[in-house]
Amino acid sequence: MMSQEQNDLITRTGATTPCGRLMRMYWQPAALVDELLGERPVRPVRLLGENLVLFRDEQGRYGLIDRHCAHRGADLAFGRLEHGGLRCAFHGWLFDTSGQCLETPAEPSGSQLCANIRQRAYPVVERSGILWAYLGEGQPPAFPEIDCFIAPDSHTFAFKGHMACNWLQALEVGIDPAHASYLHRFFEDEDTSAAYGRQFRAASASSELPMTKILRDYDRPIINVEQTEYGLRLIALREIDAERTHVRVTNQLFPHGFVIPMSTEMTITQWHVPVDDQNCYWYAIFTSYSTQVDKNKMREQRLELYELPDYISRKNKANDYGFDAGEQRTSTYTGMGHDINVHDQWAVESMGAIQDRTKEHLGQSDKAIVQYRRLLRQEIEKVGGGEKPMLFLDEANARSIQGPATMDGIGPTRGWETYWMEVDVKRRRGAPWAAPVPRDIAGKVHHLTAAE
Structure with a gap:
């Protein structure tokens, strides 16, 4: 038998937990490649307690970014795939696969607001029918x-x-x-x-x-x-x-x-x-x-x-x-x-x-x-x-x-x-x-x- 503290140590994987920090040092399966087939390759993903949205842009690049828009928190899982990224259906803010905001269309002409806006994003790679995400910091590990x-x-x-x-x-x-x-x-x-x-x-x-x-x-x-x-x-x-x-x-x-x-x-x-x-x-x-x-x-x-x-x-x-x-x-x-x-x-x-x-x-x-x-x-x-x-x-x-x-x-x-x-x-x-x-x-x- 073990103590409750010991059980919590090896089961809890939130971002601030010891086991969560360990898990974030590995590539994690985020979705099957099959899940992003079809006319609208956008999927909400919950992984290690984080709410994210996975998408594939028109050029076939994968992106995994925070699910809630950096503008006012609307759900990007309902966004539109267009113009090189995922566009929020609330005000039209557009994010590419790296999380960079490309457009803030409701702002005045010439506004540079989007240049300073970045949605948190994680790298994604495809291996053997699975899309893998790295939620850790620094350079991801190599695949064995x-x-x-x-x-x-x-x-x-x-x-x-x-x-x-x-x-x-x-x-x-x-x-x-x-x-x-x-x-x-x-x-x-x-x-x-x-x-x-x-x-x-x-x-x-x-x-x-x-x-x-x-x-x-x-x-x-x-x-x-x-x-x-x-x-x-x-x-x-x-x-x-x-x-x-x-x-x-x-x-x-x-x-x-x-x-x-x-x-x-x-x-x-x-x-x-x-x-x-x-x-x-x-x-x-x-x-x-x-x-x-x-x-x-x-x-x-x-x-x-x-x-x-x-x-x-x-x-x-x-x-x-x-x-x-x-x-x-x-x-x-x-x-x-x-x-x-x-x-x-x-x-x-x-x-x-x-x-x-x-x-x-x-x-x-x-x-x-x-x-x-x-x-x-x-x-x-x-x-x-x-x-x-x-x-x-x-x-x-x-x-x-x-x-x-x-x-x-x-x-x-x-x-x-x-x-x-x-x-x-x-x-x-x-x-x-x-x-x-x-x-x-x-x-x-x-x-x-x-x-x-």
């Missing part, structure tokens, strides 16, 4: 050269979903290997050939066993946690028998991301981004190491589950997440359908808007949660002391973070350490976009193989 950022557009797909809770409890479900055997338990296995685009439904690598059966039958994983230069590596081992062990390797990508295997061909890199202290969005990039991603199918699958324009799950607290008692008895552990995102959403939203960690009791299976919170406090303290936090990279060091390696497969009970690394290296080297092999993994594989 991880797989989801270096893969071509044809091999990635991005989506998002809203959760009505604090970002931290939403993140922590993704770095909890034990919960999948219960929260995502299915009592019957499906044809794995129809699993494209669906988590935990495919067969495990090097095996005909479906993931649903593995998670259901082997519910006491051995969990190993390693600190890395990008965050944490989590290894969950489910021993099937003396010869075979299921190995699942996932990663926590500091500060609020994680990377998990979706299938033998695809990974998911996901971030839980604070809207404010009581809401967050998960943003996910699906990365394929083999064929091009079927974007239409992936999008259609998810649009059946989420309401636009705010990407709110059709199953939510208002309708008890679709809970069905009959289904809970016979089909799924939760009785909330087959979308695991709904299961996760119920779990984290049921904790309250901000989980009260003063009342929790952690066990051995929560070791990744414990280590992540320790790491988060450590990096908050570093920023408070004027240091750069973990994964704040410059261009010269962007290549130092690659991968990170993931794995979901059945290997030998003795020698699984070498097995999972070799499978990951083979997959990455076989990618048509020639993704590099992370140096820490390549080095270990070479060393272990030589030792044999």
Whole structure:
């Protein structure tokens, strides 16, 4: 358990809070590129507790500026896109993507008022189907050269979903290997050939066993946690028998991301981004190491589950997440359908808007949660002391973070350490976009193989 003060430290992300200052030292997902398609590319955005408006001008440049006009505070989300910027519908003041006021048309001819008016603005870049914003001060960090950022557009797909809770409890479900055997338990296995685009439904690598059966039958994983230069590596081992062990390797990508295997061909890199202290969005990039991603199918699958324009799950607290008692008895552990995102959403939203960690009791299976919170406090303290936090990279060091390696497969009970690394290296080297092999993994594989 922790004190209320400690809980506030790691959950609150307002501009003046210690964790908020940490978060502002990283690029944050602000919107999907898809959200600014169409005839009027303007979107209100709430990010880290700040009210902003995102737009694309006639030249294709992105701008992210304060939502309320510097003149008298009218809402720029209802502004007009014209003449190189976003024009307030109240008095016609015009702002470009840098926040500079270009025109104050109600003022006398020759007035220079606009030259001294600047709307607060933040830089925006496009990466892998997501528009990223930097809300911090000074030069933004470089993007690490991880797989989801270096893969071509044809091999990635991005989506998002809203959760009505604090970002931290939403993140922590993704770095909890034990919960999948219960929260995502299915009592019957499906044809794995129809699993494209669906988590935990495919067969495990090097095996005909479906993931649903593995998670259901082997519910006491051995969990190993390693600190890395990008965050944490989590290894969950489910021993099937003396010869075979299921190995699942996932990663926590500091500060609020994680990377998990979706299938033998695809990974998911996901971030839980604070809207404010009581809401967050998960943003996910699906990365394929083999064929091009079927974007239409992936999008259609998810649009059946989420309401636009705010990407709110059709199953939510208002309708008890679709809970069905009959289904809970016979089909799924939760009785909330087959979308695991709904299961996760119920779990984290049921904790309250901000989980009260003063009342929790952690066990051995929560070791990744414990280590992540320790790491988060450590990096908050570093920023408070004027240091750069973990994964704040410059261009010269962007290549130092690659991968990170993931794995979901059945290997030998003795020698699984070498097995999972070799499978990951083979997959990455076989990618048509020639993704590099992370140096820490390549080095270990070479060393272990030589030792044999």
